[in-house]
Amino acid sequence: MKENIAINVNLSTSGSHLGGAAIASEYHSRSMAKYFDIELWRMWDCDEEFDMGPLKIKSFQSRTRFPHLEKFMPRRVRACLLDSNILNNLLSYRPSIVHLHNPIPSFAFENIAKQAANSGIKVVASTHGFFEVMHPNYSLKRYEKWLWQQTVTHPIRRALGYMDAVFALYPDEIKMLQEQGIPKHKIHLIPNGVNPFFLKPPQQEDYVHVQDKFGVNTTKPILLFIGNHTANKGLDTVMRVANQLSSPATIVVGGRLLSPDEPDQWAKALPPKPAIDVVFTDYLTLEEQRAFYHLATLLLFPSVSDTLPLTIIEAMACELPVVAYDVGGISYQLAHESGVVVPKGLFTEYLQTVETLLNDQDRCLYLSDNAKIRQQSIFSWESAANKTLSVYKSLLI
Structure with missing residues (x-):
């Protein structure tokens, strides 16, 4: 295991079109890289590696788990089933800490948390998107809410069981995380910053x-x-x-x-x-x-x-x-x-x-x-x- 090395992992459904969680993971990682050995690995629309000051960024091309069935799936389901080669590389590299940003694709989020924890790697997560995950109540029909729970909410809830620490972005998230079974001592209030x-x-x-x-x-x-x-x-x-x-x-x-x-x-x-x-x-x-x-x-x-x-x-x-x-x-x-x-x-x-x-x-x-x-x-x-x-x-x- 690589001692005292953290890999920040940004999962994504949009490749190089950066959303809020991707931007936050980059600036969070860049700020920490000045003081700690950290790399940022991210799901992307291509494979690439480059340095941004002291921070090494490594991109992994996203892929779908079921390419032959993709065209028959609703867009929201396809997003949840995206994956990359990040997990295999993590298990080979074996950093001391894996820090997950962005909980969707949810099955990739769950698999990384589970496999990393079972391999003895410390697992932490920032709660980008957790509110939307736990409250899918806008413009969804009843069957869509059920599908969302099966493909998004439940995998992420299972993933939380493998966390050594969870970083809440605002105080009310602490209560929400406790309701999901996370002990209070594992929850830390760490709001985002500004570019x-x-x-x-x-x-x-x-x-x-x-x-x-x-x-x-x-x-x-x-x-x-x-x-x-x-x-x-x-x-x-x-x-x-x-x-x-x-x-x-x-x-x-x-x-x-x-x-x-x-x-x-x-x-x-x-x-x-x-x-x-x-x-x-x-x-x-x-x-x-x-x-x-x-x-x-x-x-x-x-x-x-x-x-x-x-x-x-x-x-x-x-x-x-x-x-x-x-x-x-x-x-x-x-x-x-x-x-x-x-x-x-x-x-x-x-x-x-x-x-x-x-x-x-x-x-x-x-x-x-x-x-x-x-x-x-x-x-x-x-x-x-x-x-x-x-x-x-x-x-x-």
């Missing part, structure tokens, strides 16, 4: 670039949405805001389009009011995101299923007030008046909150000041690295 890129202000040319590229009207307040355009992330709520908002505004919708026709489809389904401009950007670079965080008046985050969104932490770092639904750890992120949290699904209250903040600059400034202070004190990768390494070292005694 240091967002701690620096944009360049002037970044502002000019986004205004020219996207034709954004900056004479009106800008309401920003950045996220996936899937059903659970709340884009429908954003478009309802555009349809009913009484104040003039520009609504910028960031995130990859589901199809080239998506903007027209939304315009027909929920036409914005005449005083509301809606701009769909498609994919945004980090520079473009940061520029919009600083140009915007509010971040709209009406997701109905989330854990501890990095987008919110980035907005807090950029002093952009957030209006969000109360799901997952968002109320923990925006506690102590660091933003406004509305009960999930109460659209009238959500719209009224947006209306009120658009007419109260002092309140927005108060929220943004609190958000920056809270981000600096709690949501830091350096802090997450120190706490994680303390747990690693206690497991290796």
